Amino acid sequence: SQQGEEDPQALSIQEGENATMNCSYKTSINNLQWYRQNSGRGLVHLILIRSNEREKHSGRLRVTLDTSKKSSSLLITASRAADTASYFCATDPETSGSRLTFGEGTQLTVNP
Amino acid sequence: SQTIHQWPATLVQPVGSPLSLECTVEGTSNPNLYWYRQAAGRGLQLLFYSVGIGQISSEVPQNLSASRPQDRQFILSSKKLLLSDSGFYLCAWSSGAPRQFFGPGTRLTVL
Numbered sequence: 001s002q003q004g005e006e007d008p009q010a011l012s013i014q015e016g017e018n019a020t021m022n023c024s025y026k027t028s029i030n031n032l033q034w035y036r037q038n039s040g041r042g043l044v045h046l047i048l049i050r051s052n053e054r055e056k057h058s059g060r061l062r063v064t065l066d067t068s069k070k071s072s073s074l075l076i077t078a079s080r081a082a083d084t085a086s087y088f089c090a091t092d093p094e095t096s097g098s099r100l101t102f103g104e105g106t107q108l109t110v111n112p
Numbered sequence: 113s114q115t116i117h118q119w120p121a122t123l124v125q126p127v128g129s130p131l132s133l134e135c136t137v138e139g140t141s142n143p144n145l146y147w148y149r150q151a152a153g154r155g156l157q158l159l160f161y162s163v164g165i166g167q168i169s170s171e172v173p174q175n176l177s178a179s180r181p182q183d184r185q186f187i188l189s190s191k192k193l194l195l196s197d198s199g200f201y202l203c204a205w206s207s208g209a210p211r212q213f214f215g216p217g218t219r220l221t222v223l
Binding site for chain 1: 146148153154155156161173193200202204210211212213214215216217219
């Protein structure tokens with residue numbers, strides 16, 4: 001089974017609305033990260049939440065982590081057309097030795 | 113500041129031909145280096161990672177190999193490409209901290 005599975009696979013919203021993406025994972029982790037990828041580009045790190053943290057904010061981003069449910073969510077508030085991209089969660093398992101495991105991603109489309 | 117370069121940006125190769133993709137990092141020393149492959153619309157699959165010169169760990173058995181001839185240089189190679197090797201190849205580095213920094217990627221099409 002794959003670590004770090006996002007849902008939904010695709011999300012389409014209007015500018016100004018909030019976008020919520022979820023990630024589930026299977027093993028114990030040191031931390032969980034969210035990355036963004038514009039079409040045909042490399043990934044850009046957005047935010048990291050450690051296993052002993054429950055919520056973290058960065059600008060319009062809010063990340064939650066529930067280690068008992070092995071799940072995380074990424075909320076983007078007041079979305080903009082420029083937020084259109086794929087969003088990936090990546091887990092840093094306790095036994096990984098700094099190797100991340102990426103999910104399949106959520107494709108977010110923000111319509112102007 | 114640190115930067116990561118990959119080349120070429122795009123590549124079209126016939127089946128059975130060799131492959132060499134290069135990744136270099138500037139502005140840091142002794143980085144951890146990673147090669148990922150991404151199929152269209154999918155997540156990233158870790159192929160190789162390296163914690164030092166000459167130290168390569170392979171995550172999946174396949175038609176590819178990696179080498180690290182210098183501290184900040186990571187090369188992905190194949191002797192004979194397969195159709196299934198097509199994809200988007202991403203190089204990344206980290207300082208040992210969990211966050212990774214990605215290059216712009218190479219789009220490989222094997223015909």
